[in-house]
Amino acid sequence: MSDSQRLFDLQVLDHRLEQLRSELALADQRAAGDSELKALNRRVQELRTALSQMASRLRQEELEVAELRERAASHERAIYGGSVRHPAELERYQHEIRMLRERIGAAEERELTAMEEQEGLEADLRAVEGQAGARSADLGRLRAQDAGRRPGLDQELRGAEADRAGLAAQLGPAALRLYASTAARRTPAVVRIGGGVCPGCRLPVAHRVLEEARAGQLVTCENCERILLP
Numbered sequence: 001m002s003d004s005q006r007l008f009d010l011q012v013l014d015h016r017l018e019q020l021r022s023e024l025a026l027a028d029q030r031a032a033g034d035s036e037l038k039a040l041n042r043r044v045q046e047l048r049t050a051l052s053q054m055a056s057r058l059r060q061e062e063l064e065v066a067e068l069r070e071r072a073a074s075h076e077r078a079i080y081g082g083s084v085r086h087p088a089e090l091e092r093y094q095h096e097i098r099m100l101r102e103r104i105g106a107a108e109e110r111e112l113t114a115m116e117e118q119e120g121l122e123a124d125l126r127a128v129e130g131q132a133g134a135r136s137a138d139l140g141r142l143r144a145q146d147a148g149r150r151p152g153l154d155q156e157l158r159g160a161e162a163d164r165a166g167l168a169a170q171l172g173p174a175a176l177r178l179y180a181s182t183a184a185r186r187t188p189a190v191v192r193i194g195g196g197v198c199p200g201c202r203l204p205v206a207h208r209v210l211e212e213a214r215a216g217q218l219v220t221c222e223n224c225e226r227i228l229l230p
């Protein structure tokens with residue numbers, strides 16, 4: 001087997017190793033905790049806090065309206081009960097009743113606005129609770145799946161690592177260095193010439209380079225510097 005073929009096989013293994021490691025890292029992340037679920041649960045708490053603040057604001061508004069109504073009613077009782085005799089006093093009572101009614105109107109407006117906000121918050125809460133529930137169920141399924149797949153993935157990872165070490169042992173340090181430096185700049189680093197063209201940069205490969213590649217020499221594309229396989 002030529003060095004270029006070995007490097008190509010090494011590249012296939014490296015690609016698989018990368019996939020396995022990222023899959024395992026993702027499973028570890030899911031096992032440790034889910035940032036999306038945490039954010040949703042935080043939002044649920046925020047909405048519940050806002051709703052309880054809204055409920056106490058509404059109770060205060062209701063109390064204020066009741067108190068203002070009671071004061072207006074007591075003024076009216078005074079006027080119609082005949083206890084107010086002087087015109088100046090009557091005018092003062094009537095003026096106060098008008099002021100109280102204005103304040104009642106304003107308090108009722110605020111109450112209405114607060115109730116609308118409350119409805120909006122309740123709808124948001126239901127939606128976010130639904131999302132959190134769905135995310136939690138998804139996560140439970142994924143974690144169970146992860147747990148089932150982990151032994152197989154671990155085993156495959158160990159096998160691929162051993163294969164890679166075995167393959168690397170068959171290659172000289174110069175070939176390994178060339179592969180490492182090419183892989184750091186180009187993906188994929190090793191490409192198979194197709195129809196006399198380098199698939200990495202789509203430019204024709206020089207006849208001499210093609211011949212050397214066919215003879216089993218380790219050659220690179222003169223344009224993109226990828227390692228070429230005949």
Ligand SMILES: [Zn+2]
Binds near residue numbers: 199221224
């Ligand atoms: Zn090229």
